[in-house]
Amino acid sequence: MGSFFRSEQMSLAQLFIQPEAAYFVISELGETGTVQFRDLNEELNAFQKKFVNEVRRCDEMERKLRYIEREVNKDKVNIPDVRELPRAPNPREIIDLEAHLEKTEADIKEFSESAVNLKSNFLELTELKHVLEKTQLFFNEQDEAANGLDNKALITEDSNNPIRGGRLGFVAGVIKRERVPAFERMLWRISRGNIFLRQADVGVTLEDPLTGDEMNKTVFVAFFQGEQLKSRIKKVCSGFHASMYPCPSSIQERDEMLQGIKLRLKDLEMVLNQTQDHRQRVLVSVAKELQNWSIMVSKMKAIYHTLNFFNVDVTKKCLIGECWVPLKDIHIVQKALVDGSSSSGSSIPSFMNIIATQESPPTFNRTNKFTRGFQNLIDAYGVASYREVNPALYTIITFPFLFAVMFGDVGHGLVMLGCAMYMILCEKKIASYKHKGEIVNIFFAGRYIILLMSLFSLYTGFIYNDIFSKSMNVFGSQWQLNKSETVGEGGKTLDPFYYYKGTPYIMGVDPMWQFAQNKIVFLNSFKMKLSIVIGVIHMIFGVFMTIPNYIHFKKYSDILLQFIPQMVLLCSIFFWMVVMIFIKWFKYSSIHGDTPDVIAVGSSCAPSVLIYFINMMLLKEQGPVEYGCQKYMFDFQPVLEKILIVVAVISIPVMLFGKPLLFKMTHKNNVQKNGAIPSNGDVHQRQVQSLELTKITEQTMENSETNGNGVDKDVANQEGEVVFRPSSHVKKETGDDHEEEAFGDVMIHQAIHTIEYTLSTVSHTASYLRLWALSLAHAQLSDVLWTMVFNKGLTVNGYVGVVAIYLIFAVWAFFSLAILVLMEGLSAFLHTLRLHWVEFMSKFYAGLGRAFQPFSFKIILEEEEQE
Amino acid sequence: MGAAAIPFIIFTVFWGAVGGVAPFFVPKGPNRGIIQVLLALTGVCCWLFWLCCYVAQMNPLIGPQLERDTFLILAKQWGKPIQNLTDIP
Structure with missing residues (x-):
């Protein structure tokens, strides 16, 4: 059960790492996930830290990766999941990766820009095409009307005066469909109804080149008379973001133009497809590696972030970090140090040094x-x-x-x-x-x-x-029916x-x-008693659990002054109730008979455990009982109950005063002996840890010898020289600091604790x-x-x-x-x-x-x- | 009225075996201790639960109150039908 019964033993270790090996070592440690680093540079702000540039580079790469991912998702290219997580990249590879990312990002950006250009070009041409096609109809109608007019005017033709001939000017263009009603109204107002507007739906949805949204547009032609109106219409058009297109007035010209546009559109479409294909190819090739890259970059960023926790040695020859390590995993950390150093190719080994600390380590329960x-x-x-x-x-x-x-x-x-x-x-x-x-x-x-x-x-x-x-x-039910039964209307x-x-x-x-x-009557009584039995046993179990704690933290006096009175209080009142429940279950039954012995244990004489309990607490005599019954379940029950109550009441002051008094006595003794007051526990703990340390060192020596690796031996040598140094960051926890604590504090603390416990026995049992x-x-x-x-x-x-x-x-x-x-x-x-x-x-x-x-x-x- | 020896022995031995004997045969491994505690606790909890239920019914103070129809059906099912009633459908 080891680590699950108590959290694992932790030790504070100092890591001395060569700068060139640091990256590799941290990367190895990150893969194993066994150490918790302490930030030694908390007082520095983010910009003063050593590896801030590297972290920023990683941020930049992450931004690029996010951009690429967004583009990849936009084109609905599938990003394959990676099966094996890549390791953190070598610092030298980072430059390649960075360059590659930069190039890819630039490529993609260029693609999108040119695609936007091409697309807006394409959109304009398509709109123009639609304008030409749709307006054909309007012009045809107009021409017919004009021809009719022309025929009449044959007699007095005056080609010098086009207005007179009823020729109207016009503006053609395309506008978003939802703007048409407002547009129409506006045109009506500026001309007082003198503009004739024709419109037709484009019929196909067009794509916005910038956002890729779909748009529905309408082709319009506004006929008018006079130059002044024309300029006004143009203003309105630009106000409504309508795009106007030149439209030749003669059929021939229009046809020619249409042909030309269709040709250009075809060309453009081909170019567009090619760009799209190219972009797709680039994205697909990027998508394959994308997941790998982002994992690598996150790892790298994490490494540099961690390296920022490290102190730089005065000589700038090594990085010093502090970390919590589970004692069991120290060999893993050491292996990571060796592996990291060797993969960086550095000749000077990195090593760790376990330091004593009074700070309480973090809690680590190894779970599956x-x-x-x-x-x-x-x-x-x-x-x-x-x-x-x-x-x-x-x-x-x-x-x-x-x-x-x-x-x-x-x-x-x-x-x-x-x-x-x-x-x-x-x-x-x-x-x-x-x-x-x-x-x-x-x-x-x-x-x-x-x-x-x-x-x-x-x-x-x-x-x-x-x-x-x-x-x-x-x-088979244990209830039976006898022969020759009778049953009345109301059942039986x-x-x-x-x-x-x-x-x-x-x-x-x-x-x-x-x-x-009467099922509920039976179940009620059964389940209520059951829950009291289970509850009391569960609580007793809980109180028993304090013993391993007292033993482990060497508070042996608490077993006597805390555990025993607590247990006595709980057992003498509530466990007694459990005992009474069982006595009642065993003793009373629905037996029929005439002799006093039989009557006394019959169902009519079965007492209520709750009444017994209440009377016991109130120190009252049991009330009168039916004929033939006895007041108590057994003769010395009232005596026993009195004893239990007295014992329970006595245990409360023991709980309340025992610990503070002991504290006062030992406190005095210490003052007389030493003058200054060292905390016993601390000294002891330090001894324990030094023992552990020597054990570990021996163990690693053995390990490295069996490995026979040159680097290992160096580490082992370094390990051999491990000396105890007090940590530079020893923080004293005020809560555990008994030296400062006065008698009054202990007393108050204990009083609260006692009241809480005593009341809780009642309320928790009820709970x-x-x-x-x-x-x-x-x-x-x-x-x-x-x-x-x-x-x-x-x-x-x-x-x-x-x-x-x-x-x-x-x-x-x-x-x-x-x-x-x-x-x-x-x-x-x-x-x-x-x-x-x-x-x-x-x-x-x-x-x-x-x-x-x-x-x-x-x-x-x-x-x-x-x- | 009272306990029958055989069921009591069977259940006590069974849960005793789960809680008290099986823990010794847990294969060695990092989780051996955990499994041992689990078995022991399971044995205790389940035995206690069964015991309470058994002991609570050992000496019944009240008996089940049956409706007339239920009673008649029971009597028929258990082979002791009640003859002298005519108004049963």
């Missing part, structure tokens, strides 16, 4: 895909303090179990099991979907929690004997003395209760009753759904019944899934979470740590992908 979900549940409450007992280990079972106590139903459990199995069996497929959506992600991350919850629900459901609110009679209550076979149903609730009218409430609610809800919905379908006779049951099943199944599995499941989940966070973990868990955030390319790339 199974335990991660549970660890996340705990971390959501608060990351464990360094080396504190990790509740996640127990949560793996207790969480699904408490959930299942509330959710117990075989049917709903099976539905859930199906979902969980699907998510687990198709794990790889689902994990590879990139955009799953938040809710799917949450469920998927908790797939193993769901699996265990469903398995436990199957078990508890089997014990509750509930399958969609129906029961199974697997082992079976007396256990005559109808009960003597031993309980082997596993779970007897199926007879399923159709009993576990939610197990009873929710499981009862779940069972009742599914019962109601069955009788109110599904039963309606079952009672319809004949062929109609077939259809009815078909439809009603759908309704029932929908509500079963949506309400009973999903909503009730979520609510049971939340209540379980609360029971763990508040009722269980508050007994021993501080949760004041900070998480270990290793420098890992994998994590960085995943985060980038999510954005």
